Amino acid sequence: MKRIGLVVNPIAGLGGRVGLKGSDGMELQRKALELGAVPHAVERAAQALQALLPLGAEFELLTYPFAMGAEAARQAGIDPCVLGSIQPGQTSAEDTVRAAREMAENEVRLLLFAGGDGTARDICNAIGMEIPALGIPAGVKIQSAVYATAPRYAGELAAAFLRGETELRQAEVMDLDEDAFRAGRVSACLYGYLKTPYSQRYVQGVKVPSLSRESAVLEAIAGDLADRMKPGWLYIFGPGSTTQAVATHIGFDKTLLGVDAVLDGKIVSADASEADLLRLLSVNRLAEIVVTPIGGQGCIFGRGNQPISPDVIRKVGRAHIRVISTPEKIQALNGHPLWADTGDRAVDEMLSGYLVVLTGYKESVMYKVMA
Amino acid sequence: MKNITAERFTNGKPNLRRFHQARWDEPVIFELGQPGQRGILVPEVEEGIKSQVGDALAGIPDGLRRKDPPKLPEMAQPAVLRHYDHLSQENLGVDFNIDVGQGTCTMKYSPKVNDQLARMPEMTELHPLQDESTVQGILEIMYRFEQILKEISGLERFTLQPGAGSVAIYTNASIMRAYHEARGEAKQRDEMITTIFSHPSDAACAKVAGYKVITLYPDPEGYPDLEALKAAVSERTAGLLITNPEDTGIFNPKIAEFTRIIHAAGGLCSYDQANANGMLGITRAREAGFDLCHFNLHKTFSTPHGCGGPAVGATGVTQELARFLPVPIVDFDGQKYFLNYDPADSIGKIRPFYGVAPVVLKAYAWVMALGAAGLREVAEVAVLNNNYLMKKVLAIHGVAAPYAAGKRRVEQVRYSWQTLFEETGVHSEALGIRAADFGVHYWTSHHPYVVPEPCTLEPTESYSKEELDEYAAILEHVAGEAYSDPNLVRSAPHNSTVHTIDHHPFDDPQQWAITWRAYLRKTGQER
CATH class of the missing domain: 3.40.50 (Rossmann fold)
Incomplete structure (x- = not known):
């Protein structure tokens, strides 16, 4: 029974x-x-x-x-x-x-x-x-x-x-x-x-049957990220199940809801605060932010990842923001752009335009970010 | 005398057929085999022959010899024949039905006379290793067919070697790399750009060829997003692989701007014309600024699909890129046709030999029967048929043609049954399966479903107004059933052999079994 x-x-x-x-x-x-x-x-x-x-x-x-x-x-x-x-x-x-x-x-x-x-x-x-x-x-x-x-x-x-x-x-x-x-x-x-x-058959909002199991896609994204990760660089991973699963595949234990910083394959700050990140960035100038949009709404900064503050984003620089997502999650946005609400309009503006979203191994989409 | 028209139509509308398909509950052939059964008893070899020939297998190196015979099903001849005849009756192929539902595949009628040509002993007895002096006829046809493709595309050299559309795309990606290598930029240029409504093979083959792929999403109007393209190009761009019209049937009017931007960044542009059915004699790759293109002879050129092969993805390039083409290419020195291995910077062989000869012959015969004006008429009728069918389909409640509202489409339309789904809970897939109860079917879309609850129809030039009316009447009926009796549609098929399959395991490569042995192994029946 x-x-x-x-x-x-x-x-x-x-x-x-x-x-x-x-x-x-x-x-x-x-x-x-x-x-x-x-x-x-x-x-x-x-x-x-x-x-x-x-x-x-x-x-x-x-x-x-x-x-x-x-x-x-x-x-x-x-x-x-x-x-x-x-x-x-x-x-x-x-x-x-x-x-x-x-x-x-x-x-x-x-x-x-x-x-x-x-x-x-x-x-x-x-x-x-x-x-x-x-x-x-x-x-x-x-x-x-x-x-x-x-x-x-x-x-x-x-x-x-x-x-x-x-x-x-x-x-x-x-x-x-x-x-x-x-x-x-x-x-x-x-x-x-x-x-x-x-099950794809019963989910309407996410109108995206995917060709691969989600875990296979996440492993593929992890493979691409791992290929790109360089020694001496600080990697700031935002919260969420996508970043956590990708981190697991790369080989470290990320917190689910926190922002974690990684250097040379090791977590140097788990569940970091903005102050932690700024302190790390004052030592490691070379850094990348890895974030994933919130499912169904497309927010990349300002919801649940507040430690990645406008100051942190400015220090890392737009060119070093890596958005990762399953193709399915992008699809579920129904054409709506990504967006940021960091509380600092200048930073939100700076992020607007188009960003590359990594969706698989050597696969990405060029996606709009709302001003 | 019977009034046939009165039986087939009511108030000018076609009546639905009382279709019922054969259903044989046919097992897989491996399960039909019985040890010891034989189809042919091969006679014992006579002593005289044995002593002359000796051990015929002795010449095969040890490493190439099987240790055990292959585990083929053991069956009597009539059982084999019956098996495949049963399967053929459980089919809903292009020659059985009004096959407008296989959108993007260009399911047209392929004249049977062309099959007869290809089955002539002069063709079937050919061997690709024959000396070229003995195969001048087929080489001439290949050479002439190249001249035709040059005219259709405006490009300057073609290879017929690629054996499929995907092989052609892979060829194009490889030629692009050879071009960048020759300029010392191959390492730097590692990104290929495509769009989400281009054929998925454009992304897949570029990746197989070693490229990183950047996919562009449509703008709100459904066109490839030009601003996204501008953001995507850089000194890392190798090229663009794109279809036009895309799978939505919408023609991208800014295509020349796309090729200009790619060229300005130092990349090359390849036009995926696998399906060029709406474009023949109307626009050409050259005028849109493309450097490469390919045509699937089994789509536009009616050869036909042949259940996944054999095929040809004819690949064309500009004069500048001709030196990178795969070898050999068929050439003419003014007196004889020959296989040219010259192109010094060739990417090599993409496949053995120089093209699937019977397929090229059929395409050549098809084009020659139509002539230049006839080819243009193919495109015009295909576009007319499509827009006629679109008008009829959009009159059905619950369906829409997303994007480019009010505009005509080229040769196909990706419809959406989202409204019907929201109002009835019936998925597009179920409607397509229920349609099979009336002897037709349709295909939804490539994944991912960018258009929700998709349905892609492409009527080509082959179908008459009456046939399109019948197809639309079936869709209207099935959509009506979704509202009046959704469970009837969900539980379909009722008169057809197709089954509803749980797609869930399809998502898991661990559960795939490509061969019978893999199936036995994965189901624990064999180690």
């Missing part, structure tokens, strides 16, 4: 329809309900579950009571195994975290969760990359790559995963700063990664 977990964040998406740009925080949720918001996360979770029905008795659904999963299951015609207890109508982020932990401890093969970027963060905090997880989109903000593009596709992808037709990959958990978002500024950060099933 294959076990699937389901966690629904019942209030996800509450703020969206009434124009509140998010649903984080109790106060805001109360305000949304007052404005007439109708929760629809349960309904969306049920849509996803319906795609699992053809699996019949092959799987067992573990979930939490009431609106956190049991209701969605029954709407979809599934009799779930219900764990835990909650206060209906007063659920919080802590409930999401607790539910996800319990699912993991009950050894579910896959955790489905319905919500938005805030929910994805909670799931990430709870289980990290311990077990595979996949998001059913129900929230206001969906920046994270851990979500299917529609509830139905989440269900179909989950079914494909149980049939062994998918691979797993690290997908980004992103979130906007809601205060900044409400004030009209978009400021997204990379919070972490979840291990997410992936």
Whole structure:
């Protein structure tokens, strides 16, 4: 019997329809309900579950009571195994975290969760990359790559995963700063990664079936970089699963979310701060920055890699910025340019124009960077 | 008398065929073989012969001799015949269907008389090692065909040696390197530029030839991005490998600007004209500023594809580059045709001998039957057919032709079923498979899918208005089914033998088995 977990964040998406740009925080949720918001996360979770029905008795659904999963299951015609207890109508982020932990401890093969970027963060905090997880989109903000593009596709992808037709990959958990978002500024950060099933057949946003497995492409990029790396040069690696995987292939352990500096094949500063980098650059004038765009949005500087500050970029110089990406990630930008938001307009301008993006061994694309 | 027209059409629209394909559940031939079965019993060699010949294998060096006989399937003759006849019935090839769905491949009707020419004993009994005095006829045809290609392209020398489009691109990349070597710049010039909508072989073959490849993405209008090109060229640029029109069917009006920029940077420009079906007699490589080009005789020149071979990727160059061409090239001294090994700076052989003779013969016959005016008419009808079909297809709900809105296309269109997908959850691939239930099919696109949910149609000059109407009616019907009964489309085919295959293992080279033995090894049935 294959076990699937389901966690629904019942209030996800509450703020969206009434124009509140998010649903984080109790106060805001109360305000949304007052404005007439109708929760629809349960309904969306049920849509996803319906795609699992053809699996019949092959799987067992573990979930939490009431609106956190049991209701969605029954709407979809599934009799779930219900764990835990909650206060209906007063659920919080802590409930999401607790539910996800319990699912993991009950050894579910896959955790489905319905919500938005805030929910994805909670799931990430709870289980990290311990077990595979996949998001059913129900929230206001969906920046994270851990979500299917529609509830139905989440269900179909989950079914494909149980049939062994998918691979797993690290997908980004992103979130906007809601205060900044409400004030009209978009400021997204990379919070972490979840291990997410992936199959070209079910992913719509990333419209790019690739010819090679992602790991083979990353190895190819690593091979090209390794060929170019010179002794005595300082290499500043930005955060992300792409740079981490490439670094692993080259032969050093990079932090996932930090900026690491490498010299002569060794990490000289892990999870470096801007000050660390500037200090290293005062000794090693010859340096290169290796960064990867954030999936789906194309930001190369200023989101999650702030230690690579305008001063650091200026010292290294535009000619020594090496953007790396799988062809698929470039494709998923749908023609939108790359961009930087370093906080220093002169540096953003300096980066604009075109940059070479390394996409494989001896393969690159010439890609536009927005001014 | 039966009214045939009334049965085939309703209100002027073609009725859909009640097609049903043969389905044989045919195993792989290796699984059909039984130890001990034989197709031919070879008679024992008579003593007299044995004593005269001795050990016939003694002349083969030890290292070249097999230790064990090859593990071929052991079968009776009728079983072999039946096997391949079954497979042929499970096919949807160019001679079976309205084959406009294999966009970029230029699936045209190849007149059977040309096959008959190629099957004449005068051709089939030829051997490439014969003395040239005994093969003057085929050498003359090769020489004359070169003159025709020179006229079509405006370039000055051709080799017929490359055995495929990809071999031709590799040849062009190699000639570029020889040119830069002669100027002492080969080491410095290690980058080749191409575009994402050019054929993927342009990038792949340049890489095989040792180059780093820089790919340009389209601008918002779908044209190759001229500003990206300006950013990409440098003293490291070896050359440009580009198609025009690209796979979208959009002609790049700034192509002369592209070649000018590459030349200004010291690079060479190669025009991938594998598919030149919309261009014959209309524009030429020379006028657009190209130094090299190639034509696939199995596409534009109707030889036909032959299931992946044999083929010719005829490769042309300017006079300046002729000294780098592969050898031998077929030449004429005023009295006789001969194999010229002269070009001193030749890149050498790209393939044995001097071109697949039956393929060249068929292309020559095809061109001579049409004449210069006929070739131009081929292009004009192909373009007309394409734009007629585009008008019909775009009237179907759920489909679009991204980029260059309102503009006509050349010989093909890359459509997108993205709207249909968003509204029904049915992928383009499923529509193409469902179309096979009505006796036609289509191909999506090369990877990566730059155009989402793609579908590439190229009607060529071979199909009539009625046939295009039937094809469009099938697409319209299938798209309608995606809205009314999406599961019917998703679970297709129902009347055809093609299967839906899980593509997932295709992405993993570890799971590929190119041979039967590799398959047995990788599935643990043999070590």
